[in-house]
Amino acid sequence: MSLIQLSGISKSFAGVQALKDVSIELDYGEIHCLAGENGCGKSTLIKVMSGVHAPDHGEMRIHGQKRKLLTPIDAINEGIQVIYQDFSIFPNLTVAENIALNTELAQNRKLVNWRKMKQMAKQALEKVNIQLDLDAKVETLSVADKQLIAISRALMHKAKLIIMDEPTTALTQKEVSSLFSIINGLKREGMTILFVSHKLEEVFEISERITILRNGKNVVSERVQQLDRDKLVFYMTGRKIEESYYEIKKDASIPILQTEDLGLQGCFEHISLQVKAGEIVGLTGLLGSGRTELAESLFGLRSATSGKIFIEGKEQQIHSVQDAIAQRIAYVPEDRLTEGLFLEQSIERNMVISVVDQLSSRLNMLNQTKVKSTVQDWIKSLGIVAHSPALPVKTLSGGNQQRVVLAKWLATRPRLLILNGPTVGVDIGSKEDIHQVIRALAQEGMGVLMISDDFPELKHNCNRILVMKNGRLVGEMAGKEWSQEEWTRLQETTS
Amino acid sequence: MKKVMQTSEFYVAIVVLALFLVIGSQSSAFFTITNLFDLIRSGIVPGIFVMCAMLVIISGGIDVSFPAIATFSMFCSTKILHSMHYDGPVLVAFLLSGLIGLCLGLINAVFISLFRLPTLIVTLGTSSMFSGFLLTFVGSSQISDLPKPLLTFSKEQIFKFTNDSGITVGLPVAVLVSLGVIVLVALLLRYTMMGRGIYALGGDAVSAQRIGFSPIRIQFFIYGFVGLMAGVAGMIHTTMMRNSNPVDLLGTELLIIAAVVLGGTRITGGHGTVLGSLLGLLLVITIQNSLILLGIPSYWQRFVIGALILIGTGVAAYQVKRSIMKRKSIVS
Amino acid sequence: MTNPNGNSPEPITPISRSSFSLQRYLPQDASITRLFIIMLVVFVLMAGISPNTFLSLDSFTSMSFQFPVFGIFAFAMMLSMISGGIDLSIVGIANLTSIIAASVMVRMLPAEASASESLLYILLGVAAALMVGLVCGLFNGFAITKIGIPPILVTLGTMQLFMGIAIIVTKGQAIVGLPELYTKIGNGSLWIFPVPLLMFCLCILGTYVLLNKQSYGMKLQMLGANPTASFFSGVNNTRVLLTTYAISGVLAAIAGLVIVAQTNSAKADYGTSYILQAILVAVMGGVDPRGGFGKVAGIVMAVLTLQFLSSGLNALHVGNFFKDFMWGIVLLLVMVINEWSNRRKVRSIS
Numbered sequence A: 001m002s003l004i005q006l007s008g009i010s011k012s013f014a015g016v017q018a019l020k021d022v023s024i025e026l027d028y029g030e031i032h033c034l035a036g037e038n039g040c041g042k043s044t045l046i047k048v049m050s051g052v053h054a055p056d057h058g059e060m061r062i063h064g065q066k067r068k069l070l071t072p073i074d075a076i077n078e079g080i081q082v083i084y085q086d087f088s089i090f091p092n093l094t095v096a097e098n099i100a101l102n103t104e105l106a107q108n109r110k111l112v113n114w115r116k117m118k119q120m121a122k123q124a125l126e127k128v129n130i131q132l133d134l135d136a137k138v139e140t141l142s143v144a145d146k147q148l149i150a151i152s153r154a155l156m157h158k159a160k161l162i163i164m165d166e167p168t169t170a171l172t173q174k175e176v177s178s179l180f181s182i183i184n185g186l187k188r189e190g191m192t193i194l195f196v197s198h199k200l201e202e203v204f205e206i207s208e209r210i211t212i213l214r215n216g217k218n219v220v221s222e223r224v225q226q227l228d229r230d231k232l233v234f235y236m237t238g239r240k241i242e243e244s245y246y247e248i249k250k251d252a253s254i255p256i257l258q259t260e261d262l263g264l265q266g267c268f269e270h271i272s273l274q275v276k277a278g279e280i281v282g283l284t285g286l287l288g289s290g291r292t293e294l295a296e297s298l299f300g301l302r303s304a305t306s307g308k309i310f311i312e313g314k315e316q317q318i319h320s321v322q323d324a325i326a327q328r329i330a331y332v333p334e335d336r337l338t339e340g341l342f343l344e345q346s347i348e349r350n351m352v353i354s355v356v357d358q359l360s361s362r363l364n365m366l367n368q369t370k371v372k373s374t375v376q377d378w379i380k381s382l383g384i385v386a387h388s389p390a391l392p393v394k395t396l397s398g399g400n401q402q403r404v405v406l407a408k409w410l411a412t413r414p415r416l417l418i419l420n421g422p423t424v425g426v427d428i429g430s431k432e433d434i435h436q437v438i439r440a441l442a443q444e445g446m447g448v449l450m451i452s453d454d455f456p457e458l459k460h461n462c463n464r465i466l467v468m469k470n471g472r473l474v475g476e477m478a479g480k481e482w483s484q485e486e487w488t489r490l491q492e493t494t495s
Numbered sequence B: 001m002k003k004v005m006q007t008s009e010f011y012v013a014i015v016v017l018a019l020f021l022v023i024g025s026q027s028s029a030f031f032t033i034t035n036l037f038d039l040i041r042s043g044i045v046p047g048i049f050v051m052c053a054m055l056v057i058i059s060g061g062i063d064v065s066f067p068a069i070a071t072f073s074m075f076c077s078t079k080i081l082h083s084m085h086y087d088g089p090v091l092v093a094f095l096l097s098g099l100i101g102l103c104l105g106l107i108n109a110v111f112i113s114l115f116r117l118p119t120l121i122v123t124l125g126t127s128s129m130f131s132g133f134l135l136t137f138v139g140s141s142q143i144s145d146l147p148k149p150l151l152t153f154s155k156e157q158i159f160k161f162t163n164d165s166g167i168t169v170g171l172p173v174a175v176l177v178s179l180g181v182i183v184l185v186a187l188l189l190r191y192t193m194m195g196r197g198i199y200a201l202g203g204d205a206v207s208a209q210r211i212g213f214s215p216i217r218i219q220f221f222i223y224g225f226v227g228l229m230a231g232v233a234g235m236i237h238t239t240m241m242r243n244s245n246p247v248d249l250l251g252t253e254l255l256i257i258a259a260v261v262l263g264g265t266r267i268t269g270g271h272g273t274v275l276g277s278l279l280g281l282l283l284v285i286t287i288q289n290s291l292i293l294l295g296i297p298s299y300w301q302r303f304v305i306g307a308l309i310l311i312g313t314g315v316a317a318y319q320v321k322r323s324i325m326k327r328k329s330i331v332s
Numbered sequence C: 001m002t003n004p005n006g007n008s009p010e011p012i013t014p015i016s017r018s019s020f021s022l023q024r025y026l027p028q029d030a031s032i033t034r035l036f037i038i039m040l041v042v043f044v045l046m047a048g049i050s051p052n053t054f055l056s057l058d059s060f061t062s063m064s065f066q067f068p069v070f071g072i073f074a075f076a077m078m079l080s081m082i083s084g085g086i087d088l089s090i091v092g093i094a095n096l097t098s099i100i101a102a103s104v105m106v107r108m109l110p111a112e113a114s115a116s117e118s119l120l121y122i123l124l125g126v127a128a129a130l131m132v133g134l135v136c137g138l139f140n141g142f143a144i145t146k147i148g149i150p151p152i153l154v155t156l157g158t159m160q161l162f163m164g165i166a167i168i169v170t171k172g173q174a175i176v177g178l179p180e181l182y183t184k185i186g187n188g189s190l191w192i193f194p195v196p197l198l199m200f201c202l203c204i205l206g207t208y209v210l211l212n213k214q215s216y217g218m219k220l221q222m223l224g225a226n227p228t229a230s231f232f233s234g235v236n237n238t239r240v241l242l243t244t245y246a247i248s249g250v251l252a253a254i255a256g257l258v259i260v261a262q263t264n265s266a267k268a269d270y271g272t273s274y275i276l277q278a279i280l281v282a283v284m285g286g287v288d289p290r291g292g293f294g295k296v297a298g299i300v301m302a303v304l305t306l307q308f309l310s311s312g313l314n315a316l317h318v319g320n321f322f323k324d325f326m327w328g329i330v331l332l333l334v335m336v337i338n339e340w341s342n343r344r345k346v347r348s349i350s
Helices: A042-049 A072-077 A095-106 A114-127 A143-155 A173-188 A200-206 A229-237 A291-298 A321-326 A336-340 A347-355 A368-382 A398-410 A428-443 A455-461 A484-493 B002-006 B008-026 B033-058 B066-083 B090-114 B119-138 B148-155 B174-191 B193-203 B205-210 B215-241 B253-262 B274-294 B298-327 C028-049 C057-082 C090-107 C115-147 C151-170 C180-187 C195-213 C215-225 C227-232 C237-263 C274-284 C296-315 C320-349
Strands: A004-013 A016-026 A031-035 A057-062 A065-067 A080-083 A161-165 A192-197 A209-214 A217-223 A257-264 A268-271 A280-284 A306-311 A314-316 A329-332 A416-420 A447-451 A464-469 A472-478 B157-162 B168-172
Touching (some): A016 A042, A042 A080, A080 A143, A095 A114, A095 A143, A143 A161, A143 A173, A192 A200, A200 A229, A200 A484, A209 A229, A217 A229, A257 A291, A268 A291, A268 A306, A268 A472, A291 A447, A336 A398, A336 C227, A347 A368, A347 A398, A347 C215, A398 A428, A416 A428, A428 A447, A464 A484, A472 A484, B008 B274, B008 B298, B033 B174, B033 B274, B066 B119, B066 B215, B066 B253, B119 C320, B174 B215, B174 B274, B193 B205, B193 B215, B205 B215, B253 B298, B253 C151, C028 C320, C057 C090, C057 C215, C057 C237, C057 C274, C057 C296, C090 C115, C090 C151, C090 C237, C115 C151, C115 C180, C115 C237, C180 C195, C180 C237, C195 C237, C195 C296, C215 C227, C215 C237, C274 C296, C274 C320, C296 C320
Parallel strands (some): A016 A217, A031 A209, A280 A447, A280 A464
Antiparallel strands (some): A004 A016, A004 A057, A057 A065, A209 A217
16 A cells, blocks of 8 residues: 555646646655656646646545645645645744744644744754744745755655755755755654755755656656666656767857856855857856856846956946947746746847837837837747737747747847756757757857756757856856766765 | 734834833823823724724725714614614614614625725725715715614713813713724634634635635625724714714724734734724724824824834835745855 | 637646736736717716716816816826836925926016016926926935835835925925916917816826837836836846836926916915826726736826816716715726626636
């Protein structure tokens, strides 16, 4: 008998099939990993398990008993707890409240007993073995502490299954390892953990069994010993790792971008790097390594506090986005939905916003003909599929949305393109297309700096890869020499 | 101690204290019972209003309709009682007014929580609607011969003192009602799940729903309760003025909101305390009443209050900016 | 519908997969059509109720003296609301500027001035008013962008501040007795078009060009939709916001000048109810209170609708208070209808 067993689950939203005949089984006290690319149906499956979505077809058994309809409250009463990516905590409330409030709510209490609440919170925190000021407001805490609060809160309800949705996204490496020891501790106490992730290293490190989804379908469910990296990648993406690498045709003499001892107080220091025309340089490192901050400094979002930046051999001051654009630097940001796109606004406006001044005549009058032709050009050359450029950009799929962001920047005719997580949340087909576009651009002489977590993406698209740790560059290698072992070695040796 | 010094209440308290000392040193009339009672008296109705505005702002909204609700409730109930020559317990007058306020507040709640419309716009609309309806269909001329129970209530005083010049000063009993409302709100916010739900809703509405709060229920409660309190405040206003004027309270909302914000309540929701809001109100009332004791002509009032709002919110905004910068540091 | 690739359009992403809501999926033109119909209905209704008084040249002339003021205020409000903010200080600015203008015209004008001399002082007064409006708007913009105070609080404060300054300048008294020439121009007509109406038309044209023909307009709308993304896209947010509040200030100053001419006086606390009316008109005209969207045509129609309603009710000898009541209802109704049709649209897409 297993804790929870789902078989033949299907679920569709407005005609789009999110889950097709999916089965998963979680045993008591196991750490199970649910893996798959973004958009493969992981979140939908979690929501089915926690009673948020009712499946269209399929059977659900909890403790061997068949369950027809599962509401969120039922799920909680069965001991199923979900820790969402954003933790669902309240920055303006105290630690004690955040931990104890929903227990109190579940018991349908009307009054607040602060002493009891603090006691409950204290016990919960002891379970995960940490100490926090119970009266502190949560907004003053670090991301890792917030997550611990979310975990402690989940433990309050006699939890038997804790589902963690991409729990390591916002953690530094140190925090990740302490999270893992907590997870192992919970397992020892007989708790079942469903760990949802798309990061391979973590999947191998923490889990005992792995279930992989692809395009809403079950691919495989195996013990971790039976899998290796290549198999896992194949199952997740449906493609064999191709042994093709990006190489530059001829070495340009003057680099497009060169930094000397670049630093930003509290974020990174002594960064010296080069990006030449035709190069695709990968930049990787854990969250908090300073890679995003470096990119933002190069783009003028947060100007560097020390060191020099050279663009095509000339020293330049980049203090604002406008400076960066004037130097023909483009930046595709990390968070597409909040930093890259204007979801409610039209595709057309999204594509031309960075070049409105170039598309305007004297007196800042917008030239509509030029706007239309620019939009048509980029829709065509990037193969964006849309009913009409006048529609809001949020009607597009993830892949097309990312192409719109790309189009916005390519319209500025950049010589240096900085990409931060260029294919996060993009389906596999579009991912390949976007990679091809990037390679083609580099071949035409653009310099590309690509920040990514996605190892295959780095390996097969970058001719060089730089590794950052704790705000410094700690390693550099050619793309084809890149390996998991090398990465682990860099992370362990340099500290 | 350190914790106390980090709160915004602390800073407001310092400013109020400094203002008191400055005015007191310039004018001997300031620290007299008569003047202090004047200050308290002018804070009775605004004290309740401040609670109304604060509750809504903590929940992440903004309400400008409470003066209209107060006026509507007090005038309608006075008119009803007046027409039937009412002569029973005064409590009924307050209940009636509160009940009318409650209904009006629930109208706000319907638009805000069921139709999900922005709170500012909804309350602007209802406020115009309520006062328009009142003045068109109920009446536009004031009622000066109040029903007897209201008159008796208005004459009752507590804390009577006879000052040096032989004049007896005291506070109207209504001050106890205000005090009651303030204590009630403080208890509500601190010791009930509803109160914590209001904070939770203002902090993160999506999460509040996820952990089991019902935003619709909370919003209905808030706007209904605010309507009720406004109705009671309106009736107090009538007894204190000894007449019921259907255009009296309109237009006070922005100053009340200013007082709440000066007291450290964040306009973005989730933060705010009863103490802070009362201190903010004290600041505004002191400026309104006592600036003249400093030899500053009364026509400087608006200017000073405007400047205070800008300085107060400016300092708060600056602090937020700085703490964000501090937290972004990564390299260990 | 053009499809550059010849591919079949792909299905729209399901709502549940995205954490953002589709509620605001708004092809704006449907709401413009709706507004136009509402305007026509109101017009016909009012004409039907009192054909003799409503459908006369006199009535139209008097209307065209009335709506320009709140119409201009509505444009000022619209710009700040598109940017995702709000400007509560417009009436404060209008009063302050009207007092400045009146002071220049009344107090500085020599008693026995010739026509050309008084024209000079009038121009001086107008220039001073526009200047002050600009400075007030820039002050708002500065507090919002550089200090980081939310717009609603800034303008709540400056509303008090500007009115406060106006009260201090006048010691609470109204300034009366403006040069005859000024009130003559302000209340006169060019052929059959009243000067206030012409001012309003100028504001329509100006705002239309700014919003739809200038790069500033696109930047403003994008900023209002998502300020982070506009910052990341190289839009100078600070400059756009400063410009927006400055324009709002200048528009308020123009409204102030019209008020001075019409009332032949300048008062520090005149017409605070215009703030509500401006918000009402803006929201009714389809400006999204959450920022990012707004059309000049919508504002014009909302202004006209309200004026028809108001004049029609006047013809029925209904008091001003009833109008307040009606306006509150209309505002709520329009919002509910908009929200409803948006929800329906979301459903029909998915």
